Amino acid sequence: MSFILRRLAFYLVxxxxxxxxxFFIPRAMxxxxxxxxMSKFPNLQPSAYKAIEAMLGVGHPxxxxxxxxxxxxxVAHLNFGTSVSQYPATVSSLLGQTIPWTxxxxxxxxxxxxxxxxxxxxxxxWRRGGWVDRALPGLMFFQAIPYFFLALxxxxxxxxxxxxxxxxxxxxxxxxxxxNLPFIGSAVDHSILPAxxxxxxxxxxxxxxxxxxxxTTIGEDYVLAGQAKGLPGRRVVLxxxxxxxxxxxxxxxxxxxxxxxxxxxxxxxxxxxxGIGLLLLSAVSSNDYPLMQAIFLxxxxxxxxxxxxxxxxxxxxxxxxxxxxxxx
Amino acid sequence: MTVVLxxxxxxxSLSVPPRQLGRWRRLPTNAKVGAxxxxxxxxxxxxxxxxxxxxxxxxxxxxSLSLQAPGAAHLLGxxxxxxxxxxxxxxxxxxxxxxxxxxxxxxxxxxxxIGVTAAFLGGAWDELLSLLTNVVLVIPALPxxxxxxxYLPQRGQTPTILVLSLLGWPWGARLIRAQTLAxxxxxxxAASRETGEKTWRILAFEIIxxxxxxxxxxxxxxxxxxxGASVALAFIGVTDLSSWSLGxxxxxxxxxxxxxxxxxxxxxxxGIAVALLGTALVLLNTGFDELGNPRLRDAAxxxxxxxxxxxxxxxxxxxxxxxxxxxxxxGFLRSFSRSSLLDGGGEQR
Numbered sequence: 299m300s301f302i303l304r305r306l307a308f309y310l311v312x313x314x315x316x317x318x319x320x321f322f323i324p325r326a327m328x329x330x331x332x333x334x335x336m337s338k339f340p341n342l343q344p345s346a347y348k349a350i351e352a353m354l355g356v357g358h359p360x361x362x363x364x365x366x367x368x369x370x371x372x373v374a375h376l377n378f379g380t381s382v383s384q385y386p387a388t389v390s391s392l393l394g395q396t397i398p399w400t401x402x403x404x405x406x407x408x409x410x411x412x413x414x415x416x417x418x419x420x421x422x423x424w425r426r427g428g429w430v431d432r433a434l435p436g437l438m439f440f441q442a443i444p445y446f447f448l449a450l451x452x453x454x455x456x457x458x459x460x461x462x463x464x465x466x467x468x469x470x471x472x473x474x475x476x477x478n479l480p481f482i483g484s485a486v487d488h489s490i491l492p493a494x495x496x497x498x499x500x501x502x503x504x505x506x507x508x509x510x511x512x513x514t515t516i517g518e519d520y521v522l523a524g525q526a527k528g529l530p531g532r533r534v535v536l537x538x539x540x541x542x543x544x545x546x547x548x549x550x551x552x553x554x555x556x557x558x559x560x561x562x563x564x565x566x567x568x569x570x571x572x573g574i575g576l577l578l579l580s581a582v583s584s585n586d587y588p589l590m591q592a593i594f595l596x597x598x599x600x601x602x603x604x605x606x607x608x609x610x611x612x613x614x615x616x617x618x619x620x621x622x623x624x625x626x
Numbered sequence: 627m628t629v630v631l632x633x634x635x636x637x638x639s640l641s642v643p644p645r646q647l648g649r650w651r652r653l654p655t656n657a658k659v660g661a662x663x664x665x666x667x668x669x670x671x672x673x674x675x676x677x678x679x680x681x682x683x684x685x686x687x688x689x690s691l692s693l694q695a696p697g698a699a700h701l702l703g704x705x706x707x708x709x710x711x712x713x714x715x716x717x718x719x720x721x722x723x724x725x726x727x728x729x730x731x732x733x734x735x736x737x738x739x740i741g742v743t744a745a746f747l748g749g750a751w752d753e754l755l756s757l758l759t760n761v762v763l764v765i766p767a768l769p770x771x772x773x774x775x776x777y778l779p780q781r782g783q784t785p786t787i788l789v790l791s792l793l794g795w796p797w798g799a800r801l802i803r804a805q806t807l808a809x810x811x812x813x814x815x816a817a818s819r820e821t822g823e824k825t826w827r828i829l830a831f832e833i834i835x836x837x838x839x840x841x842x843x844x845x846x847x848x849x850x851x852x853x854g855a856s857v858a859l860a861f862i863g864v865t866d867l868s869s870w871s872l873g874x875x876x877x878x879x880x881x882x883x884x885x886x887x888x889x890x891x892x893x894x895x896x897g898i899a900v901a902l903l904g905t906a907l908v909l910l911n912t913g914f915d916e917l918g919n920p921r922l923r924d925a926a927x928x929x930x931x932x933x934x935x936x937x938x939x940x941x942x943x944x945x946x947x948x949x950x951x952x953x954x955x956x957g958f959l960r961s962f963s964r965s966s967l968l969d970g971g972g973e974q975r
Contacts, residue, residue: 312761319770323777435656435909442850442904444857447876447897454885510915553763553797557851560768564858568880578769579862582776590776594769601766 301619305609309602316598320591321369325362378592381581389592392577397596399468400573403489404562407496411558412551415501419508419547420540423516434509437502445561449495449568456491463491466570492569496562507550512543545616552608556601563597657913663906667899671723674716682714682870696891703891706882714870715895721783721871722853723903728787729852733794734845738837740795741802742829745810756803763796771855775864782866786859790852797851798844805840809833843914850907857900872896 336342336350372378378389422431440448457463464470470484515521516539524534566575574593581589613619650658679700685707694704702711744755774789809815810833818832834841859865860873863881867874879885879893 308757308760309764311757312764315761316765319765320773323773438908438912439901439905442908443901444854444861444876444897444904446858446861447893447900450880450885450893450897458886506912556764556766556768560766561854561858563768564861567862578772582772582862582864585776587776590773594773597766597769602764605764 302609302613305606309606313599313602316595316602317370317373320595321366323591324587373595378595379588381586381589389589392589393574393592393596396572396574396577399571400563400566400575401600403492403566403571403573404496404559407493407562408500408555408558410493411497411500412504414497415504416508416544416547418501419505420512420535420543422505422509423512423543424535424539426513431509434502434506437505440498441500441502443499445495445499445565446568448499449492449565452491452495453568464488466568468572489571492565492571495565496558499561500558503554504547504551508543508547511546512539515539515543518542541615545612548608548612548615552605555604555608559597559601654913654916656909656916660906660909660911660913663902664910667719667723667903667906670716671720675720678710678713678716680710680713682709682717683868685709702895703889705878705884705892706887706889711892711895714875715872715899717870718872718875718896719899721869722856722873722900725783725787725790725856725871726849726852729790729794729856730845730849732787732791733848733852734798734841736791736795737798737844737848738802738834738841741799742806742833744799745803745806746825746829746833752803755799759796759799759803762793763800767793767851768855768858771859772862772864775859783869786856786865790855794848794851794855798841798848801840801844802837805837806833809836839914839917843911846907846911846914850904850911853900853903853907872900876900 336344336347342350376390378393381387381389381392418430422428422434425431453466457465464487466488468485468488469475469481470488473481473484475481518539521534521538524538529538563573563575563578566573567579570576574597577589578593580586581593653661694700694708696703700710700712702715704710705714740755740759744752744759770793771789775785778785815828815832818828823832856865856871857873857876860867860871861876861880863877865871865874865877867877873896875896876893879889879896884890884892
């Protein structure tokens with residue numbers, strides 16, 4: 299239990315750091331965010347200065363501490379202000395529309411990639427020099443390709459030229475969003491290619507990591523002992539070698555999540571997938587600072603939460619995490 | 627990879643062949659391929675901008691030169707506004723590599739300082755620095771980069787380098803801290819402390835040289851991260867769009883619809899360059915891993931014994947199966963094979 303409490307405390311600290319960074323960015327940046335916006339939209343009247351200030355939340359009266367407290371209060375109530383580019387929509391309503399898309403697509407695809415990669419890593423380590431193992435350098439090429447570039451190519455070849463998949467978007471224009479069968483079918487149809495892109499680009503990383511840890515565990519004496527006892531090969535591989543190699547793999551999963559999610563966001567842009575990535579692009583291209591900052595917070599919190607879940611899984615899988623006092 | 631065992635060779639004849647070549651040959655294949663690829667890119671980055679056939683930004687007004695497929699005059703074709711793709715690529719490789727290398731150096735130095743300090747000071751300092759490391763590690767870098775760079779009045783090379791470096795060190799710092807903790811308790815460190823060496827001297831001459839491999843690996847990883855992040859940032863337009871890097875090439879190709887126009891020679895070269903550069907770095911790193919951990923080395927020097935692939939580092943195999951029944955000729959031939967040695971020889975029927 300103390301392991302979980304420690305981790306929880308850590309994530310709270312991390313969340314607080316992210317919140318604080320987010321608070322200080324507009325205040326610490328050279329120049330003035332309000333002026334930056336004013337200069338980027340030359341047709342704004344000088345009288346708009348106060349309005350933009352209020353919108354960005356930088357013109358708050360009172361001391362810095364006072365601003366900080368009211369900022370935390372706003373975030374706690376999911377009040378991120380108003381979007382500049384899609385006025386008068388609030389930032390939270392925009393986020394509410396896009397989060398489910400990203401969460402479903404990136405979440406499921408990442409888990410699939412992790413499971414498949416770990417499985418392939420086990421096979422590659424157990425059958426060293428076999429065809430799975432030898433395919434690894436080829437897969438590493440896919441991993442090195444920028445997500446969005448592979449997405450571009452796949453979109454062009456499989457969707458535009460071969461008509462195997464729909465071209466971009468989250469769902470077809472002919473269906474009405476909601477919990478009806480045609481819409482869900484269309485959404486699934488539209489998500490296959492983006493999900494496939496995520497899987498193919500990230501699977502090699504999980505595979506390489508699992509293989510390398512697994513190769514070391516296979517050399518351990520307890521694996522040899524398992525074989526010597528005459529246990530069937532599958533049992534030795536899965537229960538002796540893989541189970542122990544899986545723990546570092548899980549920890550790596552939590553730590554690498556930030557990278558994977560970031561890559562997936564850029565990939566969404568290519569597919570015009572109606573998720574947070576696309577929202578982020580529109581925020582960047584229209585200098586929508588409140589939206590950008592809120593997206594940063596949301597993604598950070600999502601990654602922290604996913605890490606907490608990974609830690610819970612570790613407690614289930616690893617008896618040492620349960621018994622050790624100061625587990626770290 | 628062939629491994630020559632120096633069993634029968636006389637000691638004198640062993641040292642005669644050029645050692646550099648021998649060392650190169652002993653490198654894992656992955657590392658060799660990676661190093662060669664990286665060398666080609668480095669060469670392109672160094673001499674590329676000197677030999678570019680055209681000014682990469684020069685827009686040829688002649689409409690016949692718009693979107694020209696690769697040919698003699700333009701080896702990689704032209705963009706929509708008649709710019710030479712090859713020139714852009716050569717200049718772009720330099721800018722991207724330059725940025726990645728600087729970020730790699732700065733972030734790795736930060737990682738070494740923070741990792742070594744945390745492990746060596748211990749106690750509350752270690753707690754604090756480890757906490758900092760883990761927090762920066764767990765906060766997703768790309769959205770933060772976008773917000774930070776989005777606020778900057780001008781988006782150039784320098785702010786990007788600065789911000790990428792500030793977010794790129796924790797992975798390395800974590801590894802280096804763990805390694806330093808392991809080395810710190812070794813005898814030679816205790817010995818140098820007994821002889822009155824100063825702390826900075828112990829750090830600089832006893833501990834850090836023992837972490838060269840790890841530092842090199844984390845440098846390569848950081849360069850990889852810097853390339854990926856800078857290209858992604860440029861792709862969504864958070865960069866100085868008037869300069870030519872692999873990322874801005876992709877940005878312009880995407881925003882001017884190179885793909886829809888069928889101009890593969892426009893968007894493919896920068897993408898493939900990034901991918902090859904990334905592959906080279908990943909291969910190099912795998913090679914480093916293999917150098918440090920013999921178990922990971924490729925299976926080329928394995929031999930097949932009793933139907934199993936075995937490497938020299940493997941434990942002695944435990945074989946369950948009864949020897950297969952064979953005909954008289956097969957059994958006779960088998961008695962010469964290596965597997966007969968393992969299964970206790972001959973077949974008792």
